[in-house]
Amino acid sequence: ISTEASAMVIDGKSIAKEIRHEITTEISRMKDEIGVIPGLAVILVGDRKDSATYVRNKKKACESVGVKSYEVCLPEDSTEEEVLKFISGFNDDPEVHGILVQLPLPSHMNEQNILNAVSIEKDVDGFHPLNIGRLAMRGREPLFVPCTPKGCIELLHRCDIDIKGKQAVVIGRSNIVGMPAALLLLREDATVSIVHSRTKNPEEITSQADIIISAVGQPNMVRGSWIKPGAVIIDVGINPVEDATSPRGYRLVGDVCYEEACKIASAVTPVPGGVGPMTIAMLLSNTLSSAKRMHNFQ
Numbered sequence: 001i002s003t004e005a006s007a008m009v010i011d012g013k014s015i016a017k018e019i020r021h022e023i024t025t026e027i028s029r030m031k032d033e034i035g036v037i038p039g040l041a042v043i044l045v046g047d048r049k050d051s052a053t054y055v056r057n058k059k060k061a062c063e064s065v066g067v068k069s070y071e072v073c074l075p076e077d078s079t080e081e082e083v084l085k086f087i088s089g090f091n092d093d094p095e096v097h098g099i100l101v102q103l104p105l106p107s108h109m110n111e112q113n114i115l116n117a118v119s120i121e122k123d124v125d126g127f128h129p130l131n132i133g134r135l136a137m138r139g140r141e142p143l144f145v146p147c148t149p150k151g152c153i154e155l156l157h158r159c160d161i162d163i164k165g166k167q168a169v170v171i172g173r174s175n176i177v178g179m180p181a182a183l184l185l186l187r188e189d190a191t192v193s194i195v196h197s198r199t200k201n202p203e204e205i206t207s208q209a210d211i212i213i214s215a216v217g218q219p220n221m222v223r224g225s226w227i228k229p230g231a232v233i234i235d236v237g238i239n240p241v242e243d244a245t246s247p248r249g250y251r252l253v254g255d256v257c258y259e260e261a262c263k264i265a266s267a268v269t270p271v272p273g274g275v276g277p278m279t280i281a282m283l284l285s286n287t288l289s290s291a292k293r294m295h296n297f298q
């Protein structure tokens, strides 16, 4: 019998399933009452294997809740103009309520130009600078919140974990996860620190946190010594590491050393099965809200 404390495992997979169930109900109610079916357009450029997998998962998730998905796959050597042309077509298409351009884009394309072209009313990724700007301002409301950070906060809410007044540390400052995650925690009245690659004493700062959200992409970077006993850990990292015993030849691990975290934290998200499924659930949720907003449906 072990006397070591053991963290609650936050089951993102089952919470995401519950959310998809709620979305399914709402979509069928909308279809029955006003005959509208939410539509999501996904644009994939190039043939990165991980991106293709994510896009396939998104399509499956759309089907499971009744969102109509529109998919465009363009070759790696497409021009920016070609991508912009599809975005403009989807911007004008009344059956499309959400547009997602899968990132990363090929290096010869200007990501900013492309993301700015997505109509803010259809920016279900929440990456448009106007959405991020509103997220950062008190008293303003973005039309959409980026899916991964929104999924992290939703996990905390659905597990009844208080955020208000807590010390939160976000590790990583990317535009798509770290920065918006910090902004969301601030909106939830946490005291927020951001630890990044130039931080002098990351371990010392992180070990004071009641809530840790890690989004850096370094396998097992956050060790047990970085974790305050009883802290809650949301691990956004999805890092492939070689594993000859796994059928694919690799397996996915988070940024946080899971075995060590389980002994010290009070709750921890696994990888896979933690934040990943929530990201897709939030994308569906954003697409539904977009359709509701466009058709004035409560």
Ligand SMILES: Nc1nc(=O)c2c([nH]1)NC[C@@H]1CN(c3ccc(C(=O)N[C@@H](CCC(=O)O)C(=O)O)cc3)C=[N+]21
Pocket (backbone or CB within 6 Å): 053, 054, 057, 100, 101, 102, 103, 104, 125, 147, 148, 238, 252, 271, 272, 273, 274, 275, 276, 277, 279, 280
């Ligand atoms: N415009 C854009 N929007 C995104 O939201 C976006 C993107 N680009 N580019 C890539 C990242 C990554 N991402 C994930 C989505 C789902 C899982 C997911 O469902 N993971 C599962 C399974 C992972 C597996 O087994 O392969 C899990 O963690 O349990 C992971 C990662 C969305 N992203």
